[in-house]
Amino acid sequence: TTEAKDRDPRHTAAIRDAVVEGLRDNTLVAPQHRTKSPGVALVGGGPGDPDLITVRGRRLLAEADVVIADRLGPRDLLDELPSHVEVIDAAKIPYGRFMPQEAINNALIEHAQQGKAVVRLKGGDPYVFGRGMEEAQALAEAGIACTVVPGISSSISVPAAAGIPVTHRGVAHEFTVLSGHVAPDDERSLVDWAAMARLTGTLVILMGVDKIGRIAETLIAHGKAPDTPVALVQEGTTSAQRRVDATLATVGEVVRAEDVRPPAVIVIGPVVAVGPTTLP
Template sequence: MAEHPAYPVGLRLAGRRVVVLGGGQVAQRRLPALVAAGADIRLVSPEATPSVEAMADAGEITWEQRPYAEGDLADAWYALIATSDTAANDAASAEGERHRVWCVRSDDADRATAWTPATGHSEGVTVAVLTTEARHRDPRHTAAIRDAVVEGLRDGTLVAPHRRTRTPGVALVGGGPGDPDLITVRGRRLLAEADVVIADRLGPRDLLAELPPHVEVIDAAKIPYGRFMAQEAINNALIEHARQGKAVVRLKGGDPFVFGRGMEEAQALAEAGIACTVVPGISSTISVPGAAGIPVTHRGVAHEFTVVSGHVAPDDERSLVDWPSLAKLTGTLVILMGVDKIGKIAGTLIAHGKSPDTPVALVQEGTTAAQRRVDATLATVAEVAVAEEVRPPAVIVVGEVVAVGPHGTA
């Protein structure tokens, strides 16, 4: 088999069973593309990273929390074998061979029946680069070719040479609201040059699939009320890797300084004498309402908008928000991290003078393929949010602008 080149092909996996064995970093990097392909994904693993666990909680994948067992690949069309148990990987590969299931192996590419190409995307085009002969396999070279083609497509030159310069230090990169195309050009460039990426769950996860295999990805996912990586541990990881002379990217959702704790990280780096670059990102406070057809300001309707955090309730002594004053404003109120507190928030606003009929929109997973908008009023939003099973991340917009749209009358 080693004497013959691999045959490149594009798999149409929508609605077809794909089995992923192992819930670690390899699965975390490959699952988003499988989800985007519409595959019926079955994850078999005793454990999973917080980001993979979040995909299961969101219903994007089905997770069977156990080790691999004979028969797991029987109904699969395609399998990703990525466990740390070599014996289990060998057994799964043998099962795949018997059932004629194409299998990718993260631990031993030579024993796999399929290889994952280096992929990139630009305006509806997927670029996949594959080393077709085993003896010439060089993941870094393959990824570099992919990057050159994608960059050429993006800047219109196509044949422009791809050049990278390593930048030791830390870049706090705002990844935008979720759509990978909404990261800034500078943010994407720094991500491409990184040796280490420390990524949040709310960052544009599809970009992780574009990283070359040698890039270390550290999962700093903060799942609400679940497992999390303490801020101090994140700061220490940034400092440790930067001191090793590595180019480190802290990939955050939205903008680093809008409820992103970016300044805490910048201060820690400054105290440690580490160079830090801040790359602003498109904030979800504006982009997500816009993607849902809601302008945060509109002539004759709202002349201001206010952004607040709803992660603590109005009656919580830790709250720094002046809710009574907000109730008196006539503009737009944008609330982040407030899904589970929206009942108390709405009640407080009404109690201090806001009309119960004020329109409210909850926009979940804004700018991504899973985006959905749920409308209500201040009087009904608590009940509607529960009935519609609205879950984080979601941006909540309160105000008359919710009723304004391309075909609105306001």
């Protein structure tokens, strides 16, 4: 009977799995009585694999009129959008063309003021080196409703995808996430590199591929052991993922020899040697 099926955990699990699959491939859509709310959603898309966006983020994408997307993040999801959705490329590519942050803010405001549902699709999490708060502040000043949808940060997920735990019992009791977009000797740097060198846990560096040689030299100069393990995970969680291992003493040379390019997450510390260097 129907009542018996409702009490059957296998039946319930099958329904749950069907719902999850429908959300994943967009065959399950929002009910027609739902109305889209104009405004902006700052959606963290995760580290790159389109399956790693949140359910809420995927639903908001399906309801969007306009999507303003970064280069980093699950760009494959853009191919699944209906043809009427306007997609704006806000790519900020290092050493290439870029869209100034002010222009991105203005585009968000302009489309939202037209009564459209706007999604700002960002890589990782909007508030982890994603300038999400700058966008939220601009929207608030313009009186525009803003929803923030957290995303899986590449600082944790990319090392995990490469077999590296950022913490491990008996090895590391803390991890610190750093921006490497400016060199340690740059006056704009806000990082206390001497303090970082004294930490015994894990250092995770984002946006630091082209600066890692100087970063490593600085850490060694402040007392970090030259043989400290380092791993660079390029394009983590995607089909192009690769992992390159080195030490603080060799990483500058290894990056050049192996032609490691961004986006890549850099992990420094003993956790690098905990797990297998390749996953099955």
